[in-house]
């Protein structure tokens with residue numbers, strides 16, 4: 511029920527192995543076969559193909575680096591991956607040439623980047639942003655195969671990462687290097703930026719799991735009850751949409767974590783992975799309120815596991831309404847699509863078609879914001895809303 515658009519996405523990821531067991535003197539020496547005309551913009555012998563791809567520039571074991579400065583209307587991208595993944599990446603490039611995702615961004619943007627006390631920089635709304643508005647839409651500038659990151663690093667791997675950034679268009683390279691790193695000084699710079707600012711995503715190949723970096727998205731700070739939701743579509747484009755009305759001057763946030771985890775777990779995770787113990791309103795409320803919140807979150811888990819199982823017995827409308835109430839009480843607007851979906855399916859399985867249609871329509875509206883209009887569950891809810899009695903779940907819990 512949570513598989514959006516065929517692309518598996520998770521929030522910021524922790525990639526500590528990238529920094530561990532570094533071999534060598536830590537100095538990066540790049541070895542180009544041509545001369546360099548300007549710092550960081552190496553000229554070399556590789557020719558662009560018809561779509562702007564250059565490479566492989568260089569390989570390390572089974573991983574190679576490709577780049578394309580025409581990608582997404584000239585934004586550019588560097589890719590460290592396996593040979594067999596490149597056809598798929600190139601196909602994505604062709605899709606993005608036909609429709610540049612960056613055109614979806616409002617100009618001027620509805621936010622400024624400003625200092626936020628205790629958090630570094632952050633994204634602040636400079637006008638009222640209504641629910642459902644696209645806040646930002648960006649293609650990745652660096653895509654790195656997951657196993658390359660997750661296995662212990664070596665100097666050669668770090669050189670490949672450095673080169674990947676150096677061959678980006680200069681304006682994008684500057685943005686990339688300006689990203690925050692939550693890892694202590696002395697760490698390899700590009701690796702540290704990736705650790706702090708990457709999203710996991712999959713391309714539809716046998717071994718398609720990658721980390722992607724989007725420098726503009728990287729300015730969004732964390733809140734366990736964020737005012738936006740994000741998803742990454744089948745073309746690896748990152749979308750951030752408002753899940754509620756955002757006031758002028760309010761910080762725009764996403765959740766880096768599972769917001770349905772208990773408070774202590776959320777704080778432990780944010781500390782371990784990003785170096786801060788979350789003190790968002792949900793985390794910093796009085797302990798008595800935290801206890802009540804954790805109890806509600808545990809009840810959400812319990813109800814969801816019953817409602818998700820076809821074989822569950824004793825499912826009632828009261829349980830469905832209770833789940834929706836708990837989501838509201840917990841202010842989980844950024845995740846309510848799944849709850850509406852479960853409500854629609856379970857009402858249909860109980861034979862309550864009008865209620866099934868009501869929640870399927872709400873799921874479509876919310877799911878479009880959270881996962882995009884073509885997310886598989888959004889499409890499925892559209893089908894259910896159109897013909898509840900013809901749906902395979904109809905009266906599935908009570909007999910035909």
Ligand SMILES: C[S@@+](CC[C@H](N)C(=O)[O-])C[C@H]1O[C@@H](n2cnc3c(N)ncnc32)[C@H](O)[C@@H]1O
Nearest residue numbers: 628629630631690692728729730731732784786
């Ligand atoms: C992806 S960056 C977010 C943007 C960053 N603040 C900047 O200046 O570019 C993640 C880092 O921002 C900081 N950060 C994000 N959310 C935070 C929060 N809720 N409280 C404190 N620090 C936060 C942490 O240092 C974290 O490692």
